[in-house]
Amino acid sequence: HDAKIPIVSLIHELPNSYEPEDFQLIEAVSEKIVFPSRFVFDAAHAFERIPESKTTILPQGLLDEGFGTRFNRDQAKQDLAEELGIPIDAKVVLACGTIDLRKGIDHFVRAAQAFFLHHASSVETHFVWLGGGPQHKHTPYHYVAMDLERSQIQDRVHFVGERSNVEPYFMAADAALMMSREDPFPCVVHEAMACGLPMITFASAGGAPEALADGAGIVVPYGDSNAVAQELHRLTIDGEYRDKISKRAKDRVRSVYDFRAYARQVAALLEAAAGVSLDFPTERRQKHAA
Structure with a gap:
């Protein structure tokens, strides 16, 4: 943060999993804080008052998109x-x-x-x-x-x-x-x-x-x-x-709960925080194929 590198924090665990000073530091240095559910957001907000402008609720998707399709x-x-x-x-x-x-x-x-x-x-x-x-x-x-x-x-x-x-x-x-x-x-x-x-x-x-x-x-x-x-x-x-x-x-x-859509939304938050456009490997492959 001191180097002026913008930080986007993805919080998965509940606030009682963190030391109070650690969670306060996360709030202080982050441009954006992403919570996986309203439940975690509410618990975090009760623990440390976080400006609404810094937060977003973004549940992760199904990690393996083929899960549930490969076995009879x-x-x-x-x-x-x-x-x-x-x-x-x-x-x-x-x-x-x-x-x-x-x-x-x-x-x-x-x-x-x-x-x-x-x-x-x-x-x-x-x-x-x-x-x-x-x-x-x-x-x-x-x-x-x-x-x-x-x-x-x-x-x-x-x-x-x-x-x-x-x-x-x-x-x-x-x-x-x-x-x-x-x-x-x-x-x-x-x-x-x-x-x-x-x-x-x-x-x-x-x-x-x-x-x-x-x-x-x-x-x-x-x-x-x-x-x-x-x-x-x-x-x-x-x-x-x-x-x-x-x-x-x-x-x-x-x-x-599409994980690719989740990843794209996280990438958009990173781009907004850093003010740059991210070039992903899949996009590079598509450009080369074209």
Whole structure:
């Protein structure tokens, strides 16, 4: 900043992830500050009063534009059924993230408990958590595993660990949960939408409800595992309801969350701040081709 180089800051995390003086410095030196969601903007504004002229809300797009198109759904279901040793026609509820309290591993397990307690169905249902994390004694995983065993549903809830390619797991699922306590604007929401998965998330926990707006997902009160279970039950028995959300999710992620469009908008902010026109590799290739 002292060298008079204009700065555009992209803020992804919530302000409580920063030291107060760090966030104050970001505000002081930035020509423009980009937030991924209204939720993060509001939290930042409450933390540090930022002039409106400096801010913009610009959610990132689906990182991999081909996500949700490369795997056959029936084959993905068969592969997952073989991996877990479950019936191929079982319903699968997926969550994806690190195994910790921030990502809501305990909320995930409570939702499963509520589902099996109150909404026993003729359709066999399994909950799958995709992602790794500590599993030694006295970690969150240690205690939720204890909860599962005492609830006698340990054979219906599966922790499959990290995978280098998560797409086939999303394609094999029937619904998705985003149970984070706080998550600015999680990419897994876009991935679930791209695969046509109805996703259930908490209100007041981050930017996910903004992504799932206009009927592209389901938002329940924060921490309400019974509401999650009830919505899962409805998705299980009401195909028309599920299909409507699935279609809206796929349409919305393709029309609203295009990463190329996001990159162009970020580039426009950089050009405005620097007063120059940026020459991108794709543009150079197009010029040479011409």
